Amino acid sequence: MIRFHLKCDQNHQFESWFQSGHAFDTLVARKLISCTVCGSALVTKSVMAPAIATATAPAPQKNLLAELRRKIESNADYVGKSFVKEARDMHDGLTPERPIYGEANLTEARKLAEDGIQVLPLPFIPAKKAN
Structure with a gap:
């Protein structure tokens, strides 16, 4: 319509x-x-302006995402591009387990999941931090 x-x-x-x-x-x-x-x-x-929907999240969702981000960043270590190696080393018992977050491409994340290593995508892009 x-x-x-x-x-x-x-x-x-x-x-x-x-x-x-x-x-x-x-x-x-x-x-x-x-x-x-x-x-x-x-x-x-007659001349009319197009109606363009915006993709901004409503305030309650923004607040929940902000709170989730705060909890992850304050309770987990950012390991950046070392995420796959760190997750695999913890799974294999080579390093102590701890909460981490970082970067992995879809193929790497899928391989971790196939190997029984539990990973979840974040609903935000992590802020770059020093390793």
């Missing part, structure tokens, strides 16, 4: 919803659209 701002030959303005731009054109050609004020069938689309 698409909403168009319309005007008639008498300069009355109104809006209406249509299945598509093509559907609007078909209805206008058949004179099946008329002005809601004067009934004129000479109707055209």
